[in-house]
Amino acid sequence: xxxxxxxxxxxxxxxxxxxxxxxxxxxxxxxxxxxxxxxxxxxxxxxxxxxxxxxxxxxxxxxxxxxxxxxxxxxxxxxxxxxxxxxxxxxxxxxxxxxxxxxxxxxxxxxxxxxxxxxxxxxxxxxxxxxxxxxxxxxxxxxxxxxxxxxxxxxxxxxxxxxxxxxxxxxxxxxxxxxxxxxxxxxxxxxxxxxxxxxxxxxxxxxxxxxxxxxxxxxxxxxxxxxxxxxxxxxxxxxxxxxxxxxxxxxxxxxxxxxxxxx
Amino acid sequence: xxxxxxxxxxxxxxxxxxxxxxxxxxxxxxxxxxxxxxxxxxxxxxxxxxxxxxxxxxxxxxxxxxxxxxxxxxxxxxxxxxxxxxxxxxxxxxxxxxxxxxxxxxxxxxxxxxxxxxxxxxxxxxxxxxxxxxxxxxxxxxxxxxxxxxxxxxxxxxxxxxxxxxxxxxxxxxxxxxxxxxxxxxxxxxxxxxxxxxxxxxxxxxxxxxxxxxxxxxxxxxxxxxxxxxxxxxxxxxxxxxxxxxxxxxxxxxxxxxxxxxxxxxxxxxxxxxxxxxxxxxxxxxxxxxxxxxxxxxxxxxxxxxxxxxxxxxxxxxxxxxxxxxxxxxxxxxxxxxxxxxxxxxxxxxxxxxxxxxxxxxxxxxxxxxxxxx
Numbered sequence: 279x280x281x282x283x284x285x286x287x288x289x290x291x292x293x294x295x296x297x298x299x300x301x302x303x304x305x306x307x308x309x310x311x312x313x314x315x316x317x318x319x320x321x322x323x324x325x326x327x328x329x330x331x332x333x334x335x336x337x338x339x340x341x342x343x344x345x346x347x348x349x350x351x352x353x354x355x356x357x358x359x360x361x362x363x364x365x366x367x368x369x370x371x372x373x374x375x376x377x378x379x380x381x382x383x384x385x386x387x388x389x390x391x392x393x394x395x396x397x398x399x400x401x402x403x404x405x406x407x408x409x410x411x412x413x414x415x416x417x418x419x420x421x422x423x424x425x426x427x428x429x430x431x432x433x434x435x436x437x438x439x440x441x442x443x444x445x446x447x448x449x450x451x452x453x454x455x456x457x458x459x460x461x462x463x464x465x466x467x468x469x470x471x472x473x474x475x476x477x478x479x480x481x482x483x484x485x486x487x488x489x490x491x492x493x494x495x496x497x498x499x500x501x502x503x504x505x506x507x508x509x510x511x512x513x514x515x516x517x518x519x520x521x522x523x524x525x526x527x528x529x530x531x532x533x534x535x536x537x538x539x540x541x
Numbered sequence: 542x543x544x545x546x547x548x549x550x551x552x553x554x555x556x557x558x559x560x561x562x563x564x565x566x567x568x569x570x571x572x573x574x575x576x577x578x579x580x581x582x583x584x585x586x587x588x589x590x591x592x593x594x595x596x597x598x599x600x601x602x603x604x605x606x607x608x609x610x611x612x613x614x615x616x617x618x619x620x621x622x623x624x625x626x627x628x629x630x631x632x633x634x635x636x637x638x639x640x641x642x643x644x645x646x647x648x649x650x651x652x653x654x655x656x657x658x659x660x661x662x663x664x665x666x667x668x669x670x671x672x673x674x675x676x677x678x679x680x681x682x683x684x685x686x687x688x689x690x691x692x693x694x695x696x697x698x699x700x701x702x703x704x705x706x707x708x709x710x711x712x713x714x715x716x717x718x719x720x721x722x723x724x725x726x727x728x729x730x731x732x733x734x735x736x737x738x739x740x741x742x743x744x745x746x747x748x749x750x751x752x753x754x755x756x757x758x759x760x761x762x763x764x765x766x767x768x769x770x771x772x773x774x775x776x777x778x779x780x781x782x783x784x785x786x787x788x789x790x791x792x793x794x795x796x797x798x799x800x801x802x803x804x805x806x807x808x809x810x811x812x813x814x815x816x817x818x819x820x821x822x823x824x825x826x827x828x829x830x831x832x833x834x835x836x837x838x839x840x841x842x843x844x845x846x847x848x849x850x851x852x853x854x855x856x857x858x859x860x861x862x863x864x865x866x867x868x869x870x871x872x873x874x875x876x877x878x879x880x881x882x883x884x885x886x887x888x889x890x891x892x893x894x895x896x897x898x899x900x901x902x903x904x905x906x907x908x909x910x911x912x913x914x915x
Contacts, residue, residue, distance in 0.1 A: 353546055464557075465550040467584030467597045474542050 279332030279427065281323040282383060283356075284393040284406065285316040287340055287347040291398045296507060312347050314457040315394030321462040322424065322455055323392055324355050330427055333357040335386070339367060339379060345478050352473035353465035359476075364483040369495030372400070376408035377497075381488045382481055383413060390432070391452040395420065403454070410452035417452040418445060422459060544602055551607050554583060555614045563615035566741030567886050570733070572697055573741055576618055581652020585611075586625060590634050594642050595650040601841045605783045605834070612787030616890035617741035619787060623780035624693040625649070628898075629656025629702050632773045633720065636761040645700055645720060657698035659689035659747050660770050667903050669704070669767060670712045674749065676705035676719065683707075683759070685719065685752045688731075693897075695745035696730045699723050702773075703747070704766045716766035720758045727752040738889035775848045777898045779837045782854035785862035785894040786830050792862075792887045793823055796869035799876070810872075819872060823865055830858045849911040855894070856904035862891035 289308040297304050312320075323334040335358040336351050338344050348359045360382070367378055383391065391413075393406030403419075410417035422435040422442055432451060436443045465473075483490070491497055519527060558579050566573050580586055588604040590596030597603075604626060612619030630649045633641060648654040665671035674687025685705055692701075701721045708715035721728065731746030761769050797820065800811040810816050837850035866888035870877035877884045895901045 349542070349546065353550070464554050464583055465546065466582070467547060467550070467588060467599065467603070470546045470550060470584075471543055471597050471599050471603075473546065 279326060279330040279390070280386075280388045281326060281332065281334050282386065282388045282391045283316065283319045283323045283334060283336045284379065284391065284409070285320065285336045285338050285347070285351065286313045286394070286397045287311070287338065287344040288313045288397050288399040310343070310347065312350065313394050313397045313399075315396060315398075315455055317394075317462045318457050318459050319392035319394050319455040320351060320354060320356065321460045322421075323390075324463065325460075326390070326424065326427070332389075335359065335388075337379065337382065338362065339370075339375060342480075348478050349473045350465060352476050353470040354463060355466070355469050358479075360479045360481055362481045364481075366483045366490065366494050369498065370493055371498035371500035372402050372404040372408060373500065374493050374498045376405050376412055377492050378486065378488065379405070380409045380412035381486050383409065389449045389451075391415075391450070393452065393454050395454045395456045406452060406454040413450075413452070415450050415452055416447050417454075418447060419454040421453040421455050424453075543599070544606065547599070547603050548606050548610065550583070551585070551610045554579075554585075555611050559611055559618050560614035563617070563741075564880070564883065564886070566615070566617055568880075570735070570740045572743050573615075573618060573621070574697065576615075577621060577652065577655060577697075580618075580622060585622065586652035587630065587650025588626065590630060590646060590650055594634075594646040595648075596646075597650075601779070601838050602835070605779060605838050608780050608783040609787040609790075609834075612784040613791040615741070616784060616788055616887070617739045619784040620739045620742045620893075621655075621694060623777065623784060624658060625656045625698075627777035627780040628658030628693075628773060629698070629700060631776055632658075632702050632718065632760060632769055635772070636718070636765070636769055637720075638757075640757070641720060641760070649700065654699040655694055655697055657692055657694040657701045658773070659692045659701055659703045661689060661691050662687070663690055667900065669716065669770065672704065672706050672716055674703070674705040675709070676707050676717060678707065679753075682753045682755055683719065685721070685749045685754065687749055689747040691734065691744055691897075692747050694743055695747060696733070696743050701747065702760060703749075704770055707763055707766075711764065713767040714764050716770070717763050718760040718766040718769045719754060720760050721752070721754060725752050725754065736893075738886070738891070738893055740889075774898050775851050776841065778851040778855040778904070779834070779841065779847070781894050781898050782830075782834045782837065782851070782858040785855070785858040785891065786827075786834050788862040788887050788891045788894070789827055789830060789858065789865040792866040792869040792884050792891075793827055795882070795884050795887075796820070796823075796872045799873050799882075803873075803876075816872065819868060823868055826861055827865065830854075830861045833857050849908055852899075852904040852907040852911075855899070856901050856908070859891070859894035859901060862894055863888065866891045 287310045289305055290311045293308050295304050327334050334356045336356050337360045339362040342363050344361055348361060351359060362378060362382060396403035407417055418434060418436050420437045422437040425433040430449050431446050432449055433446050436445055559576055562573050562576055584597050585607055587596040588599045588607060589601055592598040608619050608623050611622060630646060633646050649656050662673055664673060676683045676685045703719050703721045704716050706715050707717040727750040729748045731748060734744040736744060800816050801809055803810045833854045837847050837854040840847035840850045866884060869884045870888060873882060873884060876882050
């Protein structure tokens with residue numbers, strides 16, 4: 279069972295502030311963390327490894343500073359890590375990013391690819407599904423739980439808003455994981471002590487068989503015209519009431535809109 | 542790099558696993574066996590020992606950082622880990638034979654076994670030469686009779702390092718060390734002592750009634766027991782200094798956050814110069830403690846003699862813990878005195894650091910001895 283997990287280093291958005299002048303994120307001095315949905319994927323992969331054996335390899339695209347995150351992944355027990363880092367990759371949108379990542383993944387052997395549902399800095403949820411398309415393999419998003427693997431078949435639950443689908447899919451497969459699906463383990467002292475002896479393999483543009491027209495800012499079909507924060511304008515006057523009176527008032531306001539269903 | 546990553550991990554672990562149990566185990570005086578199991582799972586029970594015997598292979602700094610951080614959130618848990626590592630695994634690592642290491646250290650390091658250490662007796666505290674516990678050479682085996690008191694981790698430990706007289710006429714040179722397993726015939730554990738602080742930890746009497754142990758259980762050489770005890774305690778003292786430092790840091794952080802939010806006479810009490818001066822003095826003392834603690838760690842990691850630096854670190858940091866906890870309570874007034882705010886526990890927990898593994902008076906004897914004899 280060879281598992282690939284796609285992991286991104288992101289700014290810790292709980293600590294982020296908005297520059298009120300420019301309406302953009304202030305990234306200076308913000309700590310970087312492992313994208314939470316991806317960390318759930320790493321945990322899932324490590325659990326599968328303990329059950330079925332095999333290896334867990336992480337792939338990251340980003341600046342060289344992402345190495346610190348990869349050391350933390352080694353400290354959690356992954357086997358191998360690649361960092362795709364090149365100035366020519368910079369400015370790639372989700373399509374170009376998926377193109378680069380899938381081009382590299384094609385050179386590896388794998389049974390399962392796990393990607394976080396989305397990254398907390400971009401919130402697009404596009405990279406995982408696009409990679410599955412580029413690789414021409416099946417995909418299951420919103421993974422709830424992997425039940426078992428038998429030979430080439432994986433049995434899993436996929437979460438929908440009001441239902442759960444139990445599916446059986448043939449490997450290789452790409453799944454996307456959500457933060458809520460598990461509690462990631464801590465790093466452990468044994469792996470911490472060897473984390474810096476392991477190799478972080480850097481993959482550059484020249485290592486990939488890829489058309490330069492499809493990567494970077496120039497190769498990205500997405501154009502961001504403007505980023506802005508939605509201004510919230512209160513429509514009704516503010517009132518401060520005692521909780522009891524507030525509850526009564528709210529009830530009066532919403533009562534006309536309530537649908538009372540008789541059994 | 543490794544050390545920083547370990548600190549990050551232990552911080553997370555202590556905050557999520559150790560801290561939530563701290564108040565309850567103090568109130569109910571219950572041993573946190575679940576926390577011990579979790580520490581084992583993450584490699585914290587075998588930090589400074591070789592990977593050859595299932596250890597992590599980390600340095601003293603990593604171990605001491607761990608004790609300090611865990612003790613910030615729960616001094617009881619710090620005590621358990623420190624007694625296990627410094628007082629049981631360490632002497633086996635340093636004086637044990639390869640078969641002894643394979644049999645015991647490998648399991649102590651993974652946390653399958655919990656360790657303990659028994660030197661103190663009712664009539665032999667600082668004066669270890671007054672040992673009444675005897676180990677009689679019966680040819681194929683030793684027969685141990687006597688008792689030990691105030692033994693940390695007693696009742697929960699699987700392995701005990703025990704000191705007994707093999708030749709009373711030789712005094713200190715007649716003491717030998719033994720590795721003793723629980724469940725041996727004639728070996729019983731007395732009731733749990735009711736303590737002022739570190740109440741979740743287990744402290745009991747060990748009673749040996751003609752306990753027969755094979756000769757392979759001798760640790761080091763015959764008559765080497767006192768030396769083993771003293772060198773073990775040298776290392777143990779760095780652990781206790783770290784525990785004390787952790788308590789002091791934690792009490793200080795609590796006090797600082799309180800004085801910034803507590804308002805009297807229309808302003809936060811941090812705006813009053815008295816508060817500022819107390820905070821400044823405490824911060825300076827805490828920084829001094831940290832430097833002394835990590836000086837001892839550095840000496841040990843660099844294979845220099847650390848008897849004196851460990852004694853100085855323990856002497857200073859243990860007093861520091863008591864004083865900072867006391868000051869924190871004073872700054873927090875009535876809130877500091879009630880249990881919800883935890884600093885009262887810090888003061889109760891801090892006091893033991895001035896007593897166990899050599900009282901502060903013993904540390905002064907050690908330091909003065911080093912200064913005056915050279």
